[in-house]
Amino acid sequence: MRVDKGTQVYGATFSAWRAEAAEPWQAYTHHAFVEGLKDGTLPRAAYLNYLVQDYVFLIHFSRAWALAVTKAETVEEMRFGARIVDALLNEEIALHVATCAAEGIDEATLFAAPEAMENIAYTRYVLDAGHSGDFLDLLAALMPCVMGYGEIGLRLAAAKCDTPYADWISTYAGADYQQVCYEAGALLDAAILRRLGDVPQDSPRWAALSHRFATATRLEVSFWDMGLAG
Amino acid sequence: MRVDKGTQVYGATFSAWRAEAAEPWQAYTHHAFVEGLKDGTLPRAAYLNYLVQDYVFLIHFSRAWALAVTKAETVEEMRFGARIVDALLNEEIALHVATCAAEGIDEATLFAAPEAMENIAYTRYVLDAGHSGDFLDLLAALMPCVMGYGEIGLRLAAAKCDTPYADWISTYAGADYQQVCYEAGALLDAAILRRLGDVPQDSPRWAALSHRFATATRLEVSFWDMGLAG
Amino acid sequence: MRVDKGTQVYGATFSAWRAEAAEPWQAYTHHAFVEGLKDGTLPRAAYLNYLVQDYVFLIHFSRAWALAVTKAETVEEMRFGARIVDALLNEEIALHVATCAAEGIDEATLFAAPEAMENIAYTRYVLDAGHSGDFLDLLAALMPCVMGYGEIGLRLAAAKCDTPYADWISTYAGADYQQVCYEAGALLDAAILRRLGDVPQDSPRWAALSHRFATATRLEVSFWDMGLAG
Amino acid sequence: MRVDKGTQVYGATFSAWRAEAAEPWQAYTHHAFVEGLKDGTLPRAAYLNYLVQDYVFLIHFSRAWALAVTKAETVEEMRFGARIVDALLNEEIALHVATCAAEGIDEATLFAAPEAMENIAYTRYVLDAGHSGDFLDLLAALMPCVMGYGEIGLRLAAAKCDTPYADWISTYAGADYQQVCYEAGALLDAAILRRLGDVPQDSPRWAALSHRFATATRLEVSFWDMGLAG
Numbered sequence: 001m002r003v004d005k006g007t008q009v010y011g012a013t014f015s016a017w018r019a020e021a022a023e024p025w026q027a028y029t030h031h032a033f034v035e036g037l038k039d040g041t042l043p044r045a046a047y048l049n050y051l052v053q054d055y056v057f058l059i060h061f062s063r064a065w066a067l068a069v070t071k072a073e074t075v076e077e078m079r080f081g082a083r084i085v086d087a088l089l090n091e092e093i094a095l096h097v098a099t100c101a102a103e104g105i106d107e108a109t110l111f112a113a114p115e116a117m118e119n120i121a122y123t124r125y126v127l128d129a130g131h132s133g134d135f136l137d138l139l140a141a142l143m144p145c146v147m148g149y150g151e152i153g154l155r156l157a158a159a160k161c162d163t164p165y166a167d168w169i170s171t172y173a174g175a176d177y178q179q180v181c182y183e184a185g186a187l188l189d190a191a192i193l194r195r196l197g198d199v200p201q202d203s204p205r206w207a208a209l210s211h212r213f214a215t216a217t218r219l220e221v222s223f224w225d226m227g228l229a230g
Numbered sequence: 231m232r233v234d235k236g237t238q239v240y241g242a243t244f245s246a247w248r249a250e251a252a253e254p255w256q257a258y259t260h261h262a263f264v265e266g267l268k269d270g271t272l273p274r275a276a277y278l279n280y281l282v283q284d285y286v287f288l289i290h291f292s293r294a295w296a297l298a299v300t301k302a303e304t305v306e307e308m309r310f311g312a313r314i315v316d317a318l319l320n321e322e323i324a325l326h327v328a329t330c331a332a333e334g335i336d337e338a339t340l341f342a343a344p345e346a347m348e349n350i351a352y353t354r355y356v357l358d359a360g361h362s363g364d365f366l367d368l369l370a371a372l373m374p375c376v377m378g379y380g381e382i383g384l385r386l387a388a389a390k391c392d393t394p395y396a397d398w399i400s401t402y403a404g405a406d407y408q409q410v411c412y413e414a415g416a417l418l419d420a421a422i423l424r425r426l427g428d429v430p431q432d433s434p435r436w437a438a439l440s441h442r443f444a445t446a447t448r449l450e451v452s453f454w455d456m457g458l459a460g
Numbered sequence: 461m462r463v464d465k466g467t468q469v470y471g472a473t474f475s476a477w478r479a480e481a482a483e484p485w486q487a488y489t490h491h492a493f494v495e496g497l498k499d500g501t502l503p504r505a506a507y508l509n510y511l512v513q514d515y516v517f518l519i520h521f522s523r524a525w526a527l528a529v530t531k532a533e534t535v536e537e538m539r540f541g542a543r544i545v546d547a548l549l550n551e552e553i554a555l556h557v558a559t560c561a562a563e564g565i566d567e568a569t570l571f572a573a574p575e576a577m578e579n580i581a582y583t584r585y586v587l588d589a590g591h592s593g594d595f596l597d598l599l600a601a602l603m604p605c606v607m608g609y610g611e612i613g614l615r616l617a618a619a620k621c622d623t624p625y626a627d628w629i630s631t632y633a634g635a636d637y638q639q640v641c642y643e644a645g646a647l648l649d650a651a652i653l654r655r656l657g658d659v660p661q662d663s664p665r666w667a668a669l670s671h672r673f674a675t676a677t678r679l680e681v682s683f684w685d686m687g688l689a690g
Numbered sequence: 691m692r693v694d695k696g697t698q699v700y701g702a703t704f705s706a707w708r709a710e711a712a713e714p715w716q717a718y719t720h721h722a723f724v725e726g727l728k729d730g731t732l733p734r735a736a737y738l739n740y741l742v743q744d745y746v747f748l749i750h751f752s753r754a755w756a757l758a759v760t761k762a763e764t765v766e767e768m769r770f771g772a773r774i775v776d777a778l779l780n781e782e783i784a785l786h787v788a789t790c791a792a793e794g795i796d797e798a799t800l801f802a803a804p805e806a807m808e809n810i811a812y813t814r815y816v817l818d819a820g821h822s823g824d825f826l827d828l829l830a831a832l833m834p835c836v837m838g839y840g841e842i843g844l845r846l847a848a849a850k851c852d853t854p855y856a857d858w859i860s861t862y863a864g865a866d867y868q869q870v871c872y873e874a875g876a877l878l879d880a881a882i883l884r885r886l887g888d889v890p891q892d893s894p895r896w897a898a899l900s901h902r903f904a905t906a907t908r909l910e911v912s913f914w915d916m917g918l919a920g
Contacts, residue, residue: 082752124354204655205655208533222347363824577808
């Protein structure tokens with residue numbers, strides 16, 4: 001793939017789509033909400049509102065990765081999807097549950113929380129990408145969340161600010177989450193190679209897939225907007 | 231069903247769900263956008279922006295009715311769904327295409343129009359209602375658009391204001407569209423009877439179905455908000 | 461596409477897949493059931509059993525074409541799918557209903573007929589091709605039925621045998637059905653061009669798509685076997 | 691639920707559906723293939739053929755449980771589905787892989803094995819139950835395999851015959867697998883209670899759900915037939 005190897009943090013396909021979505025990617029990964037996490041200026045109420053919505057987001061994101069298992073073409077693709085569903089439902093969600101429990105919000109309340117429109121838009125867009133298309137269409141919509149949080153986590157950890165949101169930062173900057181990003185990038189590259197060949201940018205589908213990635217990235221921006229406003 | 235017969239304009243189930251979603255239903259059917267259509271104060275630019283988004287909406291709404299065909303349990307349910315898909319793709323959309331063509335916007339441009347987040351939220355929510363649930367879950371999410379436009383059309387036609395949007399009003403107040411609403415209401419009542427029995431409000435599923443109807447109604451409100459802001 | 465133009469009866473892609481599935485295609489289109497339709501030696505009971513199963517088949521085939529509408533990427537693809545759903549549910553099925561009614565079997569009985577395993581295998585395979593893959597995966601599984609009946613109809617009509625099954629033959633040899641086959645072939649070629657480019661046989665997906673076509677063709681052979689045994 | 695408590699091995703709903711499908715259930719759980727496993731008279735070639743097809747079956751069965759995750763309504767339903775997907779893809783399949791590896795058949799060969807029509811019919815029927823219906827429709831189609839193997843395992847273990855298939859028997863008679871059956875039965879009862887209430891047999895949906903269970907049971911019988919013939 002014709003991508004500068006130096007920027008291939010999480011794989012060649014991600015790097016290419018990230019470059020083609022440069023403007024929304026910057027807006028997403030450098031959003032005021034993110035900067036507020038970094039330097040600690042994010043109001044606690046906004047953070048809690050975000051956590052509640054993000055719990056609901058992760059429920060639907062788990063559904064989308066489960067959908068990926070139903071659309072996989074190799075046993076490796078199936079196993080990776082199953083592993084992510086397990087990690088989301090039993091690990092990543094646990095952080096939200098624990099933090100909200102400390103605030104007196106139990107998991108049943110989280111599960112039943114009214115969804116913000118921005119949340120509905122993002123999660124259902126991802127699910128529809130899977131239902132209307134194939135495994136690649138779904139991956140293109142799943143990647144901005146997976147990789148973006150990895151990238152944000154690394155940048156915020158490197159900033160070493162004194163912030164009450166250090167737990168959030170270390171979760172996504174941590175080795176476990178970074179490993180998920182590397183493997184998701186490798187899965188994506190392999191899935192692309194299998195279906196589009198070794199010059200995927202020449203495929204007629206490339207533009208549509210890149211557009212899906214950009215749309216999901218824009219929906220991340222709206223999600224942060226919602227978090228700030230909350 | 232325990233519903234005041236006098237209010238059963240489009241069937242008993244619709245009347246019950248409408249009553250349970252009274253607040254968002256009022257906000258939807260008496261939205262400032264609607265009042266602007268009625269008295270002609272809606273800016274032309276807002277109307278055109280709405281028409282473009284509504285074209286894209288109808289594309290996805292057609293997909294959702296096609297999904298209903300795949301989830302039907304009787305040949306009558308299948309045929310009704312197929313008829314609606316045909317009406318949407320070949321008739322209702324034709325109005326949008328013709329109006330926009332007069333403004334120099336061709337159908338290919340409409341089909342490729344960037345979707346507003348409010349549009350994504352609404353259409354993908356409806357589709358996901360179908361994918362995650364059964365025929366009833368999908369119908370509950372489809373009905374606010376079908377019936378609400380019928381109700382708005384009738385009210386605006388009765389107001390007999392001098393407005394440049396008389397074509398829009400007469401489309402939805404017209405006998406053809408009203409007939410669709412009656413038949414959709416009868417289909418819904420029959421589908422409910424078949425799956426929940428003759429006291430559906432006692433079914434454990436009633437609250438969730440009514441909640442889906444209310445959520446789709448709220449997404450209609452956001453859609454008008456988007457239209458006004460456009 | 462590198463296909464002998466002379467054989468492109470229903471389009472280049474169909475011709476290529478047909479050639480790659482030569483053995484099952486011959487078994488399907490020259491099955492003993494087909495020969496019995498041609499020369500009239502097919503027992504009436506086998507024909508009626510086939511018609512009942514074929515009614516149920518067409519119900520699920522309609523669902524599969526409706527699924528295609530949900531997975532289309534252009535308004536033309538959507539409209540073609542919607543047209544086929546309408547033709548199946550309101551025209552092709554009408555022949556089965558009328559013939560069976562003359563034998564005292566009403567449509568409700570047809571709809572509720574116990575499905576033979578061969579019927580379940582074929583219809584659900586086609587639906588899963590759509591759910592697990594994209595529009596092309598679904599089309600590849602839909603085409604053997606559409607085109608094969610067209611090809612069989614033409615051959616049997618040309619044989620001009622004296623057979624009680626002349627109505628069946630003239631249905632599929634007729635101009636209306638042949639037109640559907642031509643348009644389905646053109647739709648397929650356009651859908652392939654849009655997603656795989658102008659040398660689709662070089663796409664990594666070609667073999668899997670051709671394999672789907674061959675599998676659906678084999679399931680047609682089983683369907684005739686079931687009809688004969690019935 | 692009005693079920694004899696004494697027979698509720700794996701829960702009340704399963705017991706009721708099992709009783710309503712008494713004939714195919716007997717044919718499934720006492721099939722000649724099963725008796726051959728019990729007393730060791732099953733030819734090794736038939737067993738290996740079955741293992742290859744069963745590997746492919748479990749791949750699609752995993753997809754169906756992943757689909758269940760996408761259709762769940764509670765986080766408990768989601769977590770149970772995710773756990774089963776993991777157990778199938780990483781544990782139950784491992785037995786097939788190990789046994790086949792000893793015969794010189796690697797996992798890639800298993801994954802690409804041509805599917806018998808009986809296998810296609812069963813797996814795609816289950817998946818379509820999920821796509822066309824809701825979580826309950828899918829569970830009804832999933833249960834015969836889960837519970838039937840548990841019941842067969844217990845009976846064959848109790849027979850204490852000298853058989854080369856002792857590993858197969860102990861897998862399904864073992865505490866781990868039996869625990870899965872108990873929990874699946876509890877999940878099913880809770881899912882039924884949540885959606886149909888505490889007298890589910892009075893629901894209009896009961897007959898259709900029971901029919902799905904019976905159809906999947908019949909498809910198990912065909913699967914054993916295929917295994918014997920292989």
